[in-house]
Amino acid sequence: xxxxxxxxxxxxxxxxxxxxxxxxxxxxxxxxxxxxxxxxxxxxxxxxxxxxxxxxxxxxxxxxxxxxxxxxxxxxxxxxxxxxxxxxxxxxxxxxxxxxxxxxxxxxxxxxxxxxxxxxxxxxxxxxxxxxxxxxxxxxxxxxxxxxxxxxxxxxxxxxxxxxxxxxxxxxxxxxxxxxxxxxxxxxxxxxxxxxxxxxxxxxxxxxxxxxxxxxxxxxxxxxxxxxxxxxxxxxxxxxxxxxxxxxxxxxxxxxxxxxxxxxxxxxxxxxxxxxxxxxxxxxxxxxxxxxxxxxxxxxxxxxxxxxxxxxxxxxxxxxxxxxxxxxxxxxxxxxxxxxxxxxxxxxxxxxxxxxxxxxxxxxxxxxxxxx
Amino acid sequence: xxxxxxxxxxxxxxxxxxxxxxxxxxxxxxxxxxxxxxxxxxxxxxxxxxxxxxxxxxxxxxxxxxxxxxxxxxxxxxxxxxxxxxxxxxxxxxxxxxxxxxxxxxxxxxxxxxxxxxxxxxxxxxxxxxxxxxxxxxxxxxxxxxxxxxxxxxxxxxxxxxxxxxxxxxxxxxxxxxxxxxxxxxxxxxxxxxxxxxxxxxxxxxxxxxxxxxxxxxxxxxxxxxxxxxxxxxxxxxxxxxxxxxxxxxxxxxxxxxxxxxxxxxxxxxxxxxxxxxxxxxxxxxxxxxxxxxxxxxxxxxxxxxxxxxxxxxxxxxxxxx
Numbered sequence: 215x216x217x218x219x220x221x222x223x224x225x226x227x228x229x230x231x232x233x234x235x236x237x238x239x240x241x242x243x244x245x246x247x248x249x250x251x252x253x254x255x256x257x258x259x260x261x262x263x264x265x266x267x268x269x270x271x272x273x274x275x276x277x278x279x280x281x282x283x284x285x286x287x288x289x290x291x292x293x294x295x296x297x298x299x300x301x302x303x304x305x306x307x308x309x310x311x312x313x314x315x316x317x318x319x320x321x322x323x324x325x326x327x328x329x330x331x332x333x334x335x336x337x338x339x340x341x342x343x344x345x346x347x348x349x350x351x352x353x354x355x356x357x358x359x360x361x362x363x364x365x366x367x368x369x370x371x372x373x374x375x376x377x378x379x380x381x382x383x384x385x386x387x388x389x390x391x392x393x394x395x396x397x398x399x400x401x402x403x404x405x406x407x408x409x410x411x412x413x414x415x416x417x418x419x420x421x422x423x424x425x426x427x428x429x430x431x432x433x434x435x436x437x438x439x440x441x442x443x444x445x446x447x448x449x450x451x452x453x454x455x456x457x458x459x460x461x462x463x464x465x466x467x468x469x470x471x472x473x474x475x476x477x478x479x480x481x482x483x484x485x486x487x488x489x490x491x492x493x494x495x496x497x498x499x500x501x502x503x504x505x506x507x508x509x510x511x512x513x514x515x516x517x518x519x520x521x522x523x524x525x526x527x528x529x530x531x532x533x534x535x536x537x538x539x540x541x542x543x544x545x546x547x548x549x550x551x552x553x554x555x556x557x558x559x560x561x562x563x564x565x566x567x568x569x570x571x572x573x574x575x576x577x578x579x580x581x582x583x584x585x586x
Numbered sequence: 587x588x589x590x591x592x593x594x595x596x597x598x599x600x601x602x603x604x605x606x607x608x609x610x611x612x613x614x615x616x617x618x619x620x621x622x623x624x625x626x627x628x629x630x631x632x633x634x635x636x637x638x639x640x641x642x643x644x645x646x647x648x649x650x651x652x653x654x655x656x657x658x659x660x661x662x663x664x665x666x667x668x669x670x671x672x673x674x675x676x677x678x679x680x681x682x683x684x685x686x687x688x689x690x691x692x693x694x695x696x697x698x699x700x701x702x703x704x705x706x707x708x709x710x711x712x713x714x715x716x717x718x719x720x721x722x723x724x725x726x727x728x729x730x731x732x733x734x735x736x737x738x739x740x741x742x743x744x745x746x747x748x749x750x751x752x753x754x755x756x757x758x759x760x761x762x763x764x765x766x767x768x769x770x771x772x773x774x775x776x777x778x779x780x781x782x783x784x785x786x787x788x789x790x791x792x793x794x795x796x797x798x799x800x801x802x803x804x805x806x807x808x809x810x811x812x813x814x815x816x817x818x819x820x821x822x823x824x825x826x827x828x829x830x831x832x833x834x835x836x837x838x839x840x841x842x843x844x845x846x847x848x849x850x851x852x853x854x855x856x857x858x859x860x861x862x863x864x865x866x867x868x869x870x871x872x873x874x875x876x877x878x879x880x881x882x883x884x885x886x887x888x889x890x891x892x893x894x895x896x897x898x899x900x901x902x903x904x905x906x907x908x
Binding site for chain 2 (some may be wrong): 300515520564
């Protein structure tokens with residue numbers, strides 16, 4: 215795998231994401247991607263990590279997000295989305311390329327999910343693509359929806375890594391494979407230069423503009439996300455939108471209705487592969503982290519209950535109310551898009567849609583696979 | 587933080603010359619005189635108090651206030667004391683007082699708090715943490731120093747409850763920080779309902795959560811929460827009053843959930859299940875799995891209960907429960 219140097223460094227244009235320091239795992243020194251990034255970010259101080267199990271200095275989460283750590287990931291790099299028993303999973307496959315991201319959403323579940331510091335970029339790309347290749351050969355008869363946005367943002371580091379173009383080369387020979395790139399950024403420049411838009415679904419996480427401004431620090435504002443989505447649509451990409459997490463707060467209805475309306479005023483419904491809905495849920499550990507880091511945020515101060523997957527969720531009746539209204543607005547402004555619920559239980563599906571996937575109808579995985 | 591030696595000389599002092607109002611070195615709290623009185627009566631005063639002569643001719647008590655009180659109680663008129671030479675720095679006198687007491691007894695929490703408050707102005711926080719807190723059997727951490735300061739800041743009427751472990755330093759700290767205007771009211775409430783540490787903590791956390799959610803001040807929330815009529819009613823036990831408060835708190839924190847519970851119980855009541863059969867909702871009404879439990883002692887009871895369930899089923903009575 216080779217990485218060509220772009221004439222400019224678009225990454226520098228994004229001050230919100232500018233790292234303050236690079237740390238490099240000595241094992242990752244020989245990686246072409248490491249060399250490329252060190253050249254691109256040559257102005258940053260570098261620190262080399264020699265130990266196998268390094269003990270990193272104690273650093274708060276905000277500072278930790280300003281450190282880019284180039285390392286190898288030794289484990290399984292392609293794995294199914296970690297769904298839970300009582301909630302229906304869409305069955306997509308995760309390609310593990312990085313952990314954490316330089317954006318700083320107050321509610322980010324990764325804060326409670328990982329205890330590893332820094333934005334960790336796995337630069338053992340040969341191993342990543344070797345494992346991906348093996349996986350795709352092993353599953354060549356199946357429809358595969360692959361995603362890189364589970365543990366990081368799929369595109370925010372793309373100006374630096376140009377990973378999407380490498381990924382395209384790898385999946386191009388596999389007609390039943392599509393990659394969903396989920397993002398809160400507007401970093402689409404490299405995508406606009408690629409051919410074969412049919413191999414990607416570019417997806418944005420959406421929330422009302424004022425909530426983005428308040429709670430999703432460092433991310434692109436709603437207008438920029440939609441503008442980027444429009445550019446991708448014009449380039450021929452199919453799009454995905456994830457209203458996930460949806461928050462319940464005074465005024466949520468009008469805020470989300472307007473957001474749905476804005477979406478469909480900018481984007482052709484026919485170019486949308488799917489829209490997912492998922493209400494805010496969190497590991498109990500996240501609460502104290504949010505209270506400590508974002509004392510002004512009110513998102514956590516609502517009526518939550520411990521759900522069957524041990525996460526805190528809004529009450530089921532509340533979630534049903536939220537989803538039903540979201541669905542109504544999507545139908546009103548966008549017509550007949552495929553809408554699904556992310557990690558919801560059968561009772562909620564039945565109340566919102568009047569059916570349960572997989573019970574006399576295609577499973578959720580099949581519903582989404584049919585769109586690929 | 588070594589105390590400088592204080593030069594003393596012996597003198598017999600009339601007890602009437604003591605300045606009892608001067609509490610500069612008063613730290614003893616919550617110690618009845620009973621044992622000390624008997625000891626003095628049996629073997630006399632073994633350890634002479636230490637005094638400091640004041641310019642007005644009276645004496646300030648440096649150490650031995652309880653012993654002196656015991657002597658007054660026993661009707662003595664004078665006592666042989668040690669008098670500190672004039673000119674000693676106040677900081678050294680405080681250290682003298684501290685180490686003199688340290689050698690003779692252990693301190694309760696109020697006394698520890700007072701000792702720290704007295705030493706506070708004269709020493710750096712670092713010194714207190716490293717050198718004094720361990721001598722008081724307290725971990726050398728700021729949080730403990732702060733909590734002790736909190737104890738001296740509350741009204742003395744609450745100190746007996748601190749000693750009896752009805753009020754807790756951590757709770758006092760939260761009350762002072764989060765609800766300074768209502769600190770006394772809340773502490774009195776906790777004593778009234780006889781809650782342990784966990785319940786007190788939960789209640790305060792709940793109050794903070796309600797304030798954050800409603801954006802209302804505590805004064806707007808408390809009247810509804812507290813319902814004076816019930817709290818003041820001697821017909822209710824402290825436990826009942828406590829349970830009432832906890833229920834109120836739960837309703838405020840979980841309005842939808844408690845509403846669902848109420849509605850569910852009403853619907854179950856209308857079903858007309860017999861008393862051996864219980865219908866339970868999913869935990870927190872999450873998911874769609876209800877449980878129907880049947881209790882029985884004889885086979886005949888199963889039959890009767892199932893017949894009752896069958897009749898309700900035929901009428902579609904369970905259709906609402908999913």
